[in-house]
Amino acid sequence: AQSVAQPEDQVNVAEGNPLTVKCTYSVSGNPYLFWYVQYPNRGLQFLLKYITGDNLVKGSYGFEAEFNKSQTSFHLKKPSALVSDSALYFCAVTVERGGSYIPTFGRGTSLIVHP
Amino acid sequence: DVKVTQSSRYLVKRTGEKVFLECVQDMDHENMFWYRQDPGLGLRLIYFSYDVKMKEKGDIPEGYSVSREKKERFSLILESASTNQTSMYLCASSLQGSTEAFFGQGTRLTVV
Numbered sequence: 090a091q092s093v094a095q096p097e098d099q100v101n102v103a104e105g106n107p108l109t110v111k112c113t114y115s116v117s118g119n120p121y122l123f124w125y126v127q128y129p130n131r132g133l134q135f136l137l138k139y140i141t142g143d144n145l146v147k148g149s150y151g152f153e154a155e156f157n158k159s160q161t162s163f164h165l166k167k168p169s170a171l172v173s174d175s176a177l178y179f180c181a182v183t184v185e186r187g188g189s190y191i192p193t194f195g196r197g198t199s200l201i202v203h204p
Numbered sequence: 205d206v207k208v209t210q211s212s213r214y215l216v217k218r219t220g221e222k223v224f225l226e227c228v229q230d231m232d233h234e235n236m237f238w239y240r241q242d243p244g245l246g247l248r249l250i251y252f253s254y255d256v257k258m259k260e261k262g263d264i265p266e267g268y269s270v271s272r273e274k275k276e277r278f279s280l281i282l283e284s285a286s287t288n289q290t291s292m293y294l295c296a297s298s299l300q301g302s303t304e305a306f307f308g309q310g311t312r313l314t315v316v
Contacts, residue, residue, distance in 0.1 A: 191237075
């Protein structure tokens with residue numbers, strides 16, 4: 090069965106500093122990996138995805154993520170954090186099941202960017 | 205833009221009530237999903253549907269049922285609401301064969 094681990098419940102970073110939110114996954118077969126962001130009392134917004142190709146994926150709002158097959162990781166990064174980046178971040182792996190792709194999520198990481 | 209609309213943002217229901225959560229998507233997507241979100245547990249799949257009248261159980265289907273009579277609408281039903289079903293419920297949809305899902309704004313359900 091597929092699974093996603095986000096080892097940190099919370100990440101704290103000062104504004105202007107680089108940030109990393111960690112994600113590791115376990116799947117059989119090819120992983121399709123996603124990052125979503127959730128602001129308070131809102132739904133999930135898509136940030137970026139890895140399907141195939143270049144291991145460094147660029148997404149919305151200056152975020153990027155690096156796919157590392159040997160370490161089964163897909164860490165989210167941003168070179169310079171903003172206070173407005175403070176939110177809940179979810180990593181997900183999507184696995185094919187009977188022709189449909191089903192997202193499985195990690196537990197989420199709360200990112201807090203301090204002014 | 206894909207739009208997934210959940211009929212209520214906030215709901216308060218009494219224990220034992222039958223509760224309907226409604227979700228509508230406007231992009232002719234075949235797949236629709238219901239998740240519940242709890243702090244520290246992330247999103248857990250309750251049910252999904254890959255076609256009209258077709259459904260499959262997710263990871264936590266106990267206490268829930270679903271209905272998909274039309275392609276655009278997917279309803280989550282709590283037959284007899286309990287306080288441990290207090291949660292945020294998220295609906296999503298996707299095109300058959302696509303890896304990307306689109307989410308609604310969520311319904312925060314409180315059972316008292």
